[in-house]
Amino acid sequence: MANDIEYDRYDRIRPIRWTGAALELLDQRKLPFAVEYLTAATSDEVAGAIHALAVRGAPAIGIAAAWGAVLAARDIDAGDGAAALAKLEPALQRLNAARPTAVNLAWALARMRRALAGAGGDWRDVLEREAQAIATEDLAANRRMGEMGAALIAPGSGVLTHCNTGSLATAGFGTALGVIRAGVAQGRIGKVFADETRPWMQGSRLTVWELQQDGIDATLIADAAASHLMKSGQVDWVVVGADRICANGDTANKIGTYQLAISARHHGKKFMVVAPSSTVDMDTPSGDLIEIEERDPSELLGVSGSRTVADGIQAWNPVFDVTPAALIDAIVTEKGIVEHPDAERMKAIFGA
Numbered sequence: 001m002a003n004d005i006e007y008d009r010y011d012r013i014r015p016i017r018w019t020g021a022a023l024e025l026l027d028q029r030k031l032p033f034a035v036e037y038l039t040a041a042t043s044d045e046v047a048g049a050i051h052a053l054a055v056r057g058a059p060a061i062g063i064a065a066a067w068g069a070v071l072a073a074r075d076i077d078a079g080d081g082a083a084a085l086a087k088l089e090p091a092l093q094r095l096n097a098a099r100p101t102a103v104n105l106a107w108a109l110a111r112m113r114r115a116l117a118g119a120g121g122d123w124r125d126v127l128e129r130e131a132q133a134i135a136t137e138d139l140a141a142n143r144r145m146g147e148m149g150a151a152l153i154a155p156g157s158g159v160l161t162h163c164n165t166g167s168l169a170t171a172g173f174g175t176a177l178g179v180i181r182a183g184v185a186q187g188r189i190g191k192v193f194a195d196e197t198r199p200w201m202q203g204s205r206l207t208v209w210e211l212q213q214d215g216i217d218a219t220l221i222a223d224a225a226a227s228h229l230m231k232s233g234q235v236d237w238v239v240v241g242a243d244r245i246c247a248n249g250d251t252a253n254k255i256g257t258y259q260l261a262i263s264a265r266h267h268g269k270k271f272m273v274v275a276p277s278s279t280v281d282m283d284t285p286s287g288d289l290i291e292i293e294e295r296d297p298s299e300l301l302g303v304s305g306s307r308t309v310a311d312g313i314q315a316w317n318p319v320f321d322v323t324p325a326a327l328i329d330a331i332v333t334e335k336g337i338v339e340h341p342d343a344e345r346m347k348a349i350f351g352a
C-alpha cells in the first residue's frame with residue numbers, strides 16, 4: 001500500500017449484507033435522502049432488486065446474484081452439487097435474466113455453477129463459501145486497483161467521473177471511485193468533478209453523496225457541461241467504471257461514457273477505465289456484440305416522480321454505450337494495467 005495509507009475511513013458503506021438467512025440490500029433508489037435496507041429472502045426477490053436497481057453496479061449485481069443462488073439452495077434437497085445444480089438452474093436463469101449488459105452477473109453465476117459441479121454432500125457450505133469469496137475478492141481487487149490507477153495520475157490533477165462506481169456499486173471502496181479515493185488520499189488528485197448521469201442520476205444522487213461520507217469534496221456538473229469543463233483545463237483525467245470489457249478492449253459502461261471519451265480525446269485529456277477482471281469478457285470479441293440494456297422510456301419523462309415532459313412524447317432509453325478501445329488510454333484491473341488497449345494487449349494479461 002502506498003505509504004501504508006489507512007483507507008478504511010474511505011470505505012464504510014456496505015450496500016450488500018448477508019445475514020446468514022437473507023440478503024439485506026441498501027435500496028439505492030432511495031438515496032441520498034433515505035438510507036434504508038430491503039431484505040431479499042428468496043432468489044427471485046434478489047433478481048427483482050437487481051432489475052429494479054435497488055442494488056446496482058456491475059460487481060455489486062454479481063455479488064447479489066451469488067447470494068441469490070445461496071438463497072435458492074434453501075428451497076431444494078440434493079445429495080451432491082451436481083444434483084443440486086440441476087434443480088437450481090431455473091432460479092439461476094431468472095437471476096441471470098435480471099439485467100443483460102454487465103458481464104459480472106453471468107460471471108458470478110457461472111462461478112457458482114462451477115463450485116457446485118464438483119461439490120459433494122457439503123454443497124450448501126461450498127456454495128455459501130463461494131459467494132463470500134466473490135465478495136471478499138472484489139473488495140481486495142478494488143483496494144489494489146485504487147493504488148494501481150492512482151499511480152498513473154500526476155500530483156495536483158483534476159478528475160471527472162461518470163455514474164457511480166463506488167462502494168455502492170461493489171463490495172466496497174469502488175472501482176473508478178476507488179482510484180479517486182486512493183488518489184485523494186495520496187495527494188495526487190486535487191479536484192474531483194462528478195456529472196449527474198441522467199436519467200437515473202447515479203452521479204448526483206449517489207457519487208457525490210458517497211464521497212461526502214468520506215469527507216471528499218466533489219463538484220457536481222450537468223452531463224452537458226462535461227466538454228466545457230474539459231476545455232476549461234480543470235481536469236486531466238476522465239476516470240470511469242465498466243460493465244463489460246471485450247477481448248479487444250472495447251468497453252460498455254453507463255450511457256454518456258462514449259461521448260466523454262470522444263471529448264477527452266478532443267481536449268487532450270486521459271481516459272481511464274477501472275474494473276475488476278470479473279468485468280473482462282474475453283468471449284466477446286468486440287463492443288458491437290454487447291447487448292445494450294434499454295429501460296422503460298418513462299425514466300426519461302420525469303425526475304424524482306415529477307413528470308417534466310408533455311403527454312404523448314416518445315423516448316428512447318438505452319442505459320449503456322460502448323467506448324471503442326482506441327479512445328481508452330488505460331484499462332486498470334487488479335490483474336494488470338492495459339495501456340492503449342487492443343486485442344493483443346488484452347490477451348497478454350487475460351489470455352485467449
Ligand SMILES: CSC[C@H]1O[C@H](OP(=O)(O)O)[C@H](O)[C@@H]1O
Pocket residue numbers: 056057058059162163164165166169170175176202240241242243253254255319
Ligand atoms: C463499478 S459499477 C460499474 C458500472 O455499473 C453502473 O451501471 P448501473 O448503475 O446501471 O448498474 C455503471 O455503468 C458503472 O460504471
